[in-house]
Amino acid sequence: MNKKGWMIVGLIVAVALVGTAIWTEPGMAGKLEDAISQAPVGTGKGMIDPKAEPGFMGIPGAPKTYWILNILWGIWVGWIFSSVGAFGGVMAGVGHITVFGLADYGKSFKQTCPVLNKLLTDSVRVCNQYLVGASAMISSTTYYRMGRLVLPLGLCLAGGGMLGAYLIPTLTAGKVDFSSYVGYFGIVVFLVAGVLFYETTPRGQASRKAAKQAAKAFEDANIRKTAGTEGKTDSKSLGVHITHLGIKKITFTFYGVEFSFNPLWPVVGGFVIAAISAFIGVGGGFLYVPFLTSVAGLPMFIVAGTSALAVLVSMITSIFTFMFMKSIPVDFPLISTEMIGVFIGSVLGPVTSKYIPEVWLKRLFVVLALYVGIGYTTKGFMGRSILPGL
Numbered sequence: 001m002n003k004k005g006w007m008i009v010g011l012i013v014a015v016a017l018v019g020t021a022i023w024t025e026p027g028m029a030g031k032l033e034d035a036i037s038q039a040p041v042g043t044g045k046g047m048i049d050p051k052a053e054p055g056f057m058g059i060p061g062a063p064k065t066y067w068i069l070n071i072l073w074g075i076w077v078g079w080i081f082s083s084v085g086a087f088g089g090v091m092a093g094v095g096h097i098t099v100f101g102l103a104d105y106g107k108s109f110k111q112t113c114p115v116l117n118k119l120l121t122d123s124v125r126v127c128n129q130y131l132v133g134a135s136a137m138i139s140s141t142t143y144y145r146m147g148r149l150v151l152p153l154g155l156c157l158a159g160g161g162m163l164g165a166y167l168i169p170t171l172t173a174g175k176v177d178f179s180s181y182v183g184y185f186g187i188v189v190f191l192v193a194g195v196l197f198y199e200t201t202p203r204g205q206a207s208r209k210a211a212k213q214a215a216k217a218f219e220d221a222n223i224r225k226t227a228g229t230e231g232k233t234d235s236k237s238l239g240v241h242i243t244h245l246g247i248k249k250i251t252f253t254f255y256g257v258e259f260s261f262n263p264l265w266p267v268v269g270g271f272v273i274a275a276i277s278a279f280i281g282v283g284g285g286f287l288y289v290p291f292l293t294s295v296a297g298l299p300m301f302i303v304a305g306t307s308a309l310a311v312l313v314s315m316i317t318s319i320f321t322f323m324f325m326k327s328i329p330v331d332f333p334l335i336s337t338e339m340i341g342v343f344i345g346s347v348l349g350p351v352t353s354k355y356i357p358e359v360w361l362k363r364l365f366v367v368l369a370l371y372v373g374i375g376y377t378t379k380g381f382m383g384r385s386i387l388p389g390l
Contacts, residue, residue: 028329032057032119039113046112056102057123057331063101067337073099074341075348077131080368081285082139082349083304083356087365089282089311090189090372092128095338097182098390103379106178118174121181122328125281126319130335131342132283133315136308138346143305146350147239150302152250154309156263157288160270161314166321168278173326176279183380185280188287190373195290197366217255218301218354240302254302261296269295274314283311286369300361304353 036059039048048060055062073095081088097103106120143149221238243258244251251260269291277284288307292298298306322328353361375390 028323028327031327032059032329035113035116035119039109039116046108046110056100056105056120056334057329063105065100065334065337069099070334070337071341071344074131074338074343075345076341077338078135078138078342078345078347079349079352080345081132081135081283082142082308082346083353083361087286087368088135089128089132089277089284090185090286090368092131092338093124093185093280093282094372094390096124096127097185097376100334103178103182110177110179114177115174117177119328121176121178122173122322122326123330125181126322126328126330127335128281129283129315129319129322130330131338132285132311133319134339134342135346136283136285136312136315138343139350140305140308140312142347142350143302143308146305147241148302148350149305149309150240150242150252150298151309152242152245152252152263153261153266153292153296154306156266157270157273157306157310158313160267160272161274161284161310162317164271164274164276165278165314165317168275169318169321170325172279173322173328179380179383181280181380182376185282186373186376186378186380188276188280188373189369190377192286192290193366193369193373195294198294217257218299221255254299259296259298265295270310270314273310274318277314278318283315285311286365289365301354304350 036048040046041048041050043049043052050060052061053064054060055064073091077088077091077095080091102120102124106117106124109117109120140149140154144151217238238255240252240254242250242252244260248262248264249260250263251258253259273284273287273291277287285307288310289300289303292303292306293300323330371387372390375385375387378387379385379390
């Protein structure tokens with residue numbers, strides 16, 4: 001697909017999401033007002049003070065956000081997602097849960113107004129997904145143009161992911177309290193950190209010879225060569241090229257190294273990953289990445305773009321389900337300013353990541369996964385994070 005084609009797709013997606021928001025706005029507003037009306041009036045914890053200054057979603061007394069912080073956090077979310085194809089949703093969640101203080105605020109209504117507690121949980125899930133969806137659309141377009149996206153593989157993952165992204169919001173909207181949400185969020189991230197750590201061990205590396213060979217070729221052409229005087233490399237010509245399309249096997253090459261996969265497994269994997277990620281309100285990139293690197297044995301340099309395409313489709317499905325089917329409200333002023341940063345970070349990610357060796361991208365991901373996983377698991381189920389900052 002050429003640049004014009006991707007622009008048309010992006011426009012259609014944007015119009016669809018905006019249309020969904022406009023169509024469902026009356027229902028969302030009514031649902032939020034009903035939840036607020038059930039909360040006790042007062043200035044104490046778990047109460048609504050009608051005289052307080054409006055904050056998140058216009059709720060009196062809710063945490064306020066500031067546009068400059070929203071943009072800066074959006075840049076971080078966009079950069080890390082577009083660089084490693086993962087963790088953007090986790091970082092979006094960290095922003096909404098911790099940086100903007102929505103977790104402690106939402107948890108305060110657990111006893112006094114459970115309806116509002118769970119509505120805030122769902123709203124944070126959707127806000128996370130808006131940011132990841134925006135970054136996924138930008139970065140997948142960029143990676144495709146750079147020859148670093150395996151289109152058939154991404155579509156297989158997305159196909160399975162659509163069902164999971166529809167079922168979970170339908171089944172769980174309005175049923176998850178904030179404490180449980182944070183705890184489950186941490187468990188999933190922590191388990192993924194374990195998978196990635198195993199991948200860095202000698203035993204985990206043994207099955208990834210082709211991926212290492214392709215990664216070395218890419219680094220030689222884009223990192224080591226660029227640092228010298230030989231000039232730039234035409235990465236597009238050496239990028240992903242599909243050599244065989246079949247029902248049972250699809251084959252492609254990347255920097256002279258051949259890879260193949262059975263289309264059935266990405267479909268199954270996409271369903272499971274989208275279901276888990278929709279439940280905790282993230283894109284699923286942090287699950288797609290280990291699936292593509294460990295199970296499919298692909299180098300990180302093509303995992304990010306392929307993951308982004310799968311995430312984009314599942315995010316559109318999940319957002320549509322939450323907002324159209326369940327009328328979950330979101331804070332559009334917050335999302336809009338964050339998306340400015342996401343756009344900047346998503347443009348920078350694919351450009352800067354090719355200058356960073358694969359091993360350092362993976363190590364960054366492992367460290368972040370361990371920190372967030374341990375911190376949120378203890379915060380959700382013990383009431384307090386054992387790690388600072390969360």
